[in-house]
Amino acid sequence: MSQSMNVADLERVYDRLAEAIDRTGNDSELFLVKLALLAAQALNDAERFDALVECAVQDL
Amino acid sequence: MHQPQVVPHQSLYFPYQVYPAFLPSPAILNRSPVVIVGAGPIGLTLALELARYGVRSIVLAAQQQVCEGSRAIVFTRRSMEIFQQVGVSGAVTEQGLPWRFGNSYYRGQRVFRMEAPVDPHDRFAPMTNLQQQYLEQHLVEAAQVQPLIEVRWGNKVIDIEQGVDGAVLQVDTPGDTYSLEAGWVVAADGARSGLRSLLGLKLEGASYEGRFVIADIRIKLDLPTERLAFFDPAWNPGNTVLMHREPGDIWRIDYQLPVDETPEQALHPDSLRERIDAQLAMLGVENPVWELDWSSVYSARALTLAQYINDRVIFAGDAAHLLPIFGVRGANTGFQDCHDLGWKLALHIKGLAGAGLLASYSDERVKAAREIIEEAGKSTRFMAPPSRGYRLLRDAVLSLSLTREFVRPLYHWRTSRAHDYADSRLNAVDDDNLLFTDGPRNGAPLLNVRLADQHYLFDELEPAFHLICFTDAAVLDADVNTQVQALRRQGVPIQVIAIAMNGVSQVEHADLTLADPDGLFSTRYGVQHPGAAYLARPDQHVCARWLQLDGERLRHGLNQALGHNGSNQP
Numbered sequence: 001m002s003q004s005m006n007v008a009d010l011e012r013v014y015d016r017l018a019e020a021i022d023r024t025g026n027d028s029e030l031f032l033v034k035l036a037l038l039a040a041q042a043l044n045d046a047e048r049f050d051a052l053v054e055c056a057v058q059d060l
Numbered sequence: 061m062h063q064p065q066v067v068p069h070q071s072l073y074f075p076y077q078v079y080p081a082f083l084p085s086p087a088i089l090n091r092s093p094v095v096i097v098g099a100g101p102i103g104l105t106l107a108l109e110l111a112r113y114g115v116r117s118i119v120l121a122a123q124q125q126v127c128e129g130s131r132a133i134v135f136t137r138r139s140m141e142i143f144q145q146v147g148v149s150g151a152v153t154e155q156g157l158p159w160r161f162g163n164s165y166y167r168g169q170r171v172f173r174m175e176a177p178v179d180p181h182d183r184f185a186p187m188t189n190l191q192q193q194y195l196e197q198h199l200v201e202a203a204q205v206q207p208l209i210e211v212r213w214g215n216k217v218i219d220i221e222q223g224v225d226g227a228v229l230q231v232d233t234p235g236d237t238y239s240l241e242a243g244w245v246v247a248a249d250g251a252r253s254g255l256r257s258l259l260g261l262k263l264e265g266a267s268y269e270g271r272f273v274i275a276d277i278r279i280k281l282d283l284p285t286e287r288l289a290f291f292d293p294a295w296n297p298g299n300t301v302l303m304h305r306e307p308g309d310i311w312r313i314d315y316q317l318p319v320d321e322t323p324e325q326a327l328h329p330d331s332l333r334e335r336i337d338a339q340l341a342m343l344g345v346e347n348p349v350w351e352l353d354w355s356s357v358y359s360a361r362a363l364t365l366a367q368y369i370n371d372r373v374i375f376a377g378d379a380a381h382l383l384p385i386f387g388v389r390g391a392n393t394g395f396q397d398c399h400d401l402g403w404k405l406a407l408h409i410k411g412l413a414g415a416g417l418l419a420s421y422s423d424e425r426v427k428a429a430r431e432i433i434e435e436a437g438k439s440t441r442f443m444a445p446p447s448r449g450y451r452l453l454r455d456a457v458l459s460l461s462l463t464r465e466f467v468r469p470l471y472h473w474r475t476s477r478a479h480d481y482a483d484s485r486l487n488a489v490d491d492d493n494l495l496f497t498d499g500p501r502n503g504a505p506l507l508n509v510r511l512a513d514q515h516y517l518f519d520e521l522e523p524a525f526h527l528i529c530f531t532d533a534a535v536l537d538a539d540v541n542t543q544v545q546a547l548r549r550q551g552v553p554i555q556v557i558a559i560a561m562n563g564v565s566q567v568e569h570a571d572l573t574l575a576d577p578d579g580l581f582s583t584r585y586g587v588q589h590p591g592a593a594y595l596a597r598p599d600q601h602v603c604a605r606w607l608q609l610d611g612e613r614l615r616h617g618l619n620q621a622l623g624h625n626g627s628n629q630p
Contacts, residue, residue: 036456037453041466
């Protein structure tokens, strides 16, 4: 894993995501899937993406 | 009593002809080495293949005319190459519409363009569109002039009893029922195969929920012959629409149905008219004038039998597997079945094959079907998403594709292609396959080579093994020639093609010498030095290649390719 995001940046991501989900309303699920695909493309690491999926499906 | 329809099917463009039913009488032939059940494109192509090797067959056609509606309309280059072998490619080329581009649209924007590669060494276009009735008609005409084929119209199999060295079919006709003995039965009786049911065999795999209407209309549209796919169009939200041009100003429109709609509702004339008008309006056609030729409802299935040989019954085409139409995999897969099966069954019947040859048909083609199912599943999940998750992902890709290049390849529909039997048991094990750096590897089909204007390597291929020898000598290697002669004496059909390197014009003892003045042939086959050779099976798939061929290596390669699996005895 690369180094962790600093708290200020993490807070910024937190707010951005929350606002975008609110703004997209009924389309928020579609928005999140698009975002996941864009993030996967930026990550450029299919195995790491698999691990992130496994992490995110836990403890729902 | 079996009573096929004797009124010609209705069609805007195809002149249906009702053939007289075959009725049994005491004088009829009641035994054939091969009986093919089904006179569709697969059954007839197989009969023509078998005839090339001198094997007689009786073809049972349940109906008395060719198929109703255009059905399979896109034929791949590989299918055309198979048609060439059975003598109908000229007629299909003459009538058909060649094409190579596919376009996917979302929100009025073309978000993906497929370009099928074109090689100047290929005789045929990547795809050719022609209505299936025409193809069947050409195949029927070819079969009718072939004395080794008897087509029996209006003959339906109602029972089968399998024995050790053959099977007995009970055949119903518009007259009496009769018994027909077959050394081998080929079930080419389509998606709803009666033989599959009679033998209690089950297909394995997945069926998809998404249903499509297939409608053929006659209309003049000023559009090129390209595949059109529309995702989530305004008139059919969330669903997919496909269009293909057919000869004679006929257009195929496939559109996905809302989940809760029944086929009866979908095929109601008012429903068809409203939706087809909406699709045409989206293309900018105001007040469209069109006539409906044929319509049907289709749902994607990806199923195969686990084995294609059941004692004396061999399955081919849709009787063996049901594949999604996305990617033109239905009939095009069936033709490759025929091409794989024809020579194997023929050589088996002639006693030239080892135990492994006929079995390799099932191995190779079941594996091919499973690979196609894997690929076709991807296309199907994109065209008609089967679950909420797949729909979300598909919709996300549609949306991103408007601006993001990286998702656009996901639109690719993974077109049917020539199969590669890389791990076939018929491939040589001790040859130089892995030492070649270029050219078709073991299992792949031969590469066509343009020899002159309208003259290609594949034009020359006979119903035989093809030994392609690269040489700079004026005479075939004596040791190789001795082996070739010995194999021929045993009855193994083998065609020797010499590729003359370094200015030689004629190679003695070769059946055909092809000059290679600019080294083009050699380059295409990755051959740098004289003495190299390729051995291809009669279905044109490479089964051995050597940097330096000798008689012993040739004998080993052919033994393997004949299914003897390493034993030295053909």
